[in-house]
Amino acid sequence: MATDAELFKCGMRRLAAGVSVVTAIDSLPHGLVATSVSSVCVEPTPTLLVCVNRNVSCHAVIHKAGAFCVNILRSSDVQLARRFSAPENRAARFDGYGWVPLTTGAPALLDALASFDCRVAQTIEVHSHTIFIGNVLSVRLPDTEIAPLLYLDGRFETLRADTATS
């Protein structure tokens, strides 16, 4: 008999999500992979949220900086997502990709599908996690094909181009 926690985790594995790298900066850049980014509202200020485990090192950096940048990954970014998921070799996470600060100083991935540079407007502590609500100060939106990296059932996935149904 599965526990409630196990059933919940199994159920949540069925919720597909786009994959983002969320960055923040103190003296060095930090980042984490997130599948918990959501738009909150557009007016009067574009606002989004991300849920972050308090045990990840980037959590304290976001808190201290009061800012973060959400970078939506492409289907080709599996290696980058793995790098930011793995605990080892944190110092090299930002190597070999282009990053640029927008407004807050948090690194925006040059090759992201979209980047949202945010100032923390509100934090909500919910046990092991913090919901960071961010006011979006800058958006970087390359002119590109929209082919995102997805996460579902513990795996990275991509979309089939010919299945659009509307």
Added chain:
Amino acid sequence: MATDAELFKCGMRRLAAGVSVVTAIDSLPHGLVATSVSSVCVEPTPTLLVCVNRNVSCHAVIHKAGAFCVNILRSSDVQLARRFSAPENRAARFDGYGWVPLTTGAPALLDALASFDCRVAQTIEVHSHTIFIGNVLSVRLPDTEIAPLLYLDGRFETLRADTATS
């Protein structure tokens, strides 16, 4: 030149998301389509969130009931998603599909990929939207293929089975 709001909306269209129908009940069942569901934490109580526009009719019903049910849709549920997105014919939205109450009384879709029956634990008002944080009281998890309905760039999408990359 795009406004900040337009840039934000264009950027958010690039964030893929699983599609859910969120239900609540007063004397009648109500529901809305959501792409803003996210897991929050597992311990001590499985907890999730959903962002809901205050202008949709179901918002007040969730508030009043203090409960809601998140139902993750399948790739084959495009018509159901359209039905719950359209403003007309609200009374017929629940017809022709099987629904069952779990713990709170909110309707769970029998054929959902997963259903999460939640008691509202906290509400955070952010301008036009409310973030409902729900403690999950019951999970319904059919034994089935995990083929979700996705939303990206203003369209419903499905996954290609042969593209798993881990």
